Amino acid sequence: MQATESVADSRLTERQIAWKVARVLEEGWYVNLGIGIPLHIVNYIPDDREVILHSENGILGMGTRPPVGEEDPDLVNAGKEPVTLRPGGCFFSQADSFAMVRGGHIDVAVMGALQVSERGDLANWMIPGHELGNIGGAMDLAAGARQVWVAMEHCTKDGKPKILKHCTYPLTAPDCVKMIFTDIAVIQITDAAPLLLETAPGWNPQDVQKLTEPKLLFTKPVKVMDLTGAPANK
């Protein structure tokens, strides 16, 4: 599985990124999943690992989407999609929900991002030039969760880096991101610089560096992601 050449189309799918994150969520953690790629994570948490999912509209113990015909309009996630409740789950108000978030009780919030800076600044709520952004719960989650992880495409649609020296978009919160999971890499934000932990199969560190603005640290050989058991490409 050692990467030997750059294979431009061997990027992880959105579901594979979600699967990758799901593998490293630990038993007993309380985790919030943001809109977008993170919402897929619920489908890939191993059955024998109790990770308790928080939804900011007032749910702890959120489960997967119910079968067609069993959707409940009073039971939706942050993306307003129907979900289920796992045994031991419960409901509360949005004020209580964000008390949980702001009070540092959520172990990890996994969010999408438009940009992440090398020191972990997060921009994910507004594209300059748009008249209005949608903040939602992003600012509270970024400021309040014990750890913020980002799950996103490594580059913009036109191939520009989203991991930058400095964010140019309006910030969601400064200095909050600890881990970044993309379609080509897993990167940890450290005090020194972003640390490249893993690359996607077919990608070597130099290829990832080319698509990343700040200088990446890494230790040779960089681990290549093991995608055994991951959802299929399509």
Next chain:
Amino acid sequence: MQATESVADSRLTERQIAWKVARVLEEGWYVNLGIGIPLHIVNYIPDDREVILHSENGILGMGTRPPVGEEDPDLVNAGKEPVTLRPGGCFFSQADSFAMVRGGHIDVAVMGALQVSERGDLANWMIPGHELGNIGGAMDLAAGARQVWVAMEHCTKDGKPKILKHCTYPLTAPDCVKMIFTDIAVIQITDAAPLLLETAPGWNPQDVQKLTEPKLLFTKPVKVMDLTGAPANK
């Protein structure tokens, strides 16, 4: 029933004061009853009048003390005495309870007092010279309830006025008391001065004035309390 002479021993008992207050609580009001005389009020609310009692430890719809043997250690009032719950009553935390109070949702808080000033300042939590007072919920109730009523003896044990030009004891809240129910009078705090509304049977306005430091307003003839149906003197 016109008072014609001063009868020093024709004072209302504590239970009669409570009964007097209970008669003027209105249907649909949410009312908090403080420790002391006010806690007796629950016993004298007419059966056909729905007054909903709040207890700061997290109860709405508090009822009377249960019969001996039916007390529940998990159902006590602010004085830590056993109570019951009326149909439609509910429970909540102390934070939610004081959110109700502070947010101005309690129509009337009836409290005991050590001193009340002519402008409605309330002192009821500490006697100077004592090393420590017990604040309890008094400051929150005095600051937060829509109306604060006082139910107390008119004078101290050694016969000194408790209704003063200025309180000399530490304040619970300034400018909050609207009505005072004592063993000899009912007095309303107005912008101009305390207004004597009623006297106990056997008391005339001048007798009440002698035991009250600020000048009382009154309109002749001052109403004499009708104690028909009140609890017996002993």
Next chain:
Amino acid sequence: MIKKVVASVQEAVQDIFDGSTIMVGGFGGSGLPEALICALRDHGARNLTIVANNVGGVQYGVGILIANRQVRKVICSFPIGRRQAKLQDTFWEQYRAGALEVELVPQGTLAERIRAGGAGIAAFYTPTGAGTGAAQAREVRSFGGRECLLELALKADFALVKAHKADRMGNLVYRKAMRNFNIMMATAANVTIAEVYEVVEAGTLGAELITTPGIYVDRVVEVKVERRWQG
């Protein structure tokens, strides 16, 4: 006997006045007081300030009132999703003409400001938004080395909320994730109007299940609708 149940949604909203500030509960379609919103559209009060998490679409939620040009200002965390294609034209036209003002508030700050309004807390310091553009319009202060923003309580003239069941005393219980903004909004308005699926006898809701005590509710209206997922 206390009786807060009114006969119709029309009666429930009849005293809403032009220029009112109105909180509207719900998160997406969950816990959304749909019948009250439609009654408010038919009632026609204008120049409204709406406090709601999201605007919704032209056929549901606060979007109905925007499409009907009754709204002067929205205080929300999520003004308009990309899926709300039908609302887009009306929304942007009013927004660009300055006829519709939007105050963007982070969702947790919005929830907490409403709670503060109901709880008599004048203002509070939160870390949310510190170090971002949101800090420019706020007082910033450090507590224990952490920057926080000062946020003010939010109150309203009316709150439109949705619950599962109510009794005549105004006690409300919710089903599953319906609670969302409804619980706080019910506490923060001068007049709180609750739309419920069912009114039951006082004393049957369960004292430990009542999450909006009747003290917060002025009017209850029963709206029998079939609840099903609408995709």
Next chain:
Amino acid sequence: MIKKVVASVQEAVQDIFDGSTIMVGGFGGSGLPEALICALRDHGARNLTIVANNVGGVQYGVGILIANRQVRKVICSFPIGRRQAKLQDTFWEQYRAGALEVELVPQGTLAERIRAGGAGIAAFYTPTGAGTGAAQAREVRSFGGRECLLELALKADFALVKAHKADRMGNLVYRKAMRNFNIMMATAANVTIAEVYEVVEAGTLGAELITTPGIYVDRVVEVKVERRWQG
């Protein structure tokens, strides 16, 4: 599988250290974690700061720890009632010698400061105490023409709470007026330890009845005691 249930109250309190700040739930004897308090007395940790509404007596509540000279400071609204004759001597002796500090806080402010600690609100402005001696030690600021005091969040190293039932995931339900300070205190400590009458299967507590979600609870210990009124 998440399993927060521990075998004994001794095990539950074993890592409480000298100098800890400990929140103790309850209002009078209602919702009071009696077995945990006794375990803490036997454990012997000293120099404690206790946050509790009231001190109780020599045989119940925080008074047990004061009588045992384990407490350096109490943050409370109701330090010592006249009925607690047996505790008076020990209490006043320590207080006058400066060995026991008492911080008096209005009950609603105490509850809200603890909630703020759990909710990540650094500080808040409340009208409670404005215009009284309490204002002297506080920042005073007017909002909408009303004077308010700035109050800071309270947090703790440990919270000892009492609930009716729990499950292995730490979810708690309360019975009647047991909730009092327990709900907020559970949110505001690094380690929350819950004493309950009964541990039941996960999924059986009722999703709408759980008022302390397991996210706030680190340890659960079942203490089977007969509940009766003790006068």
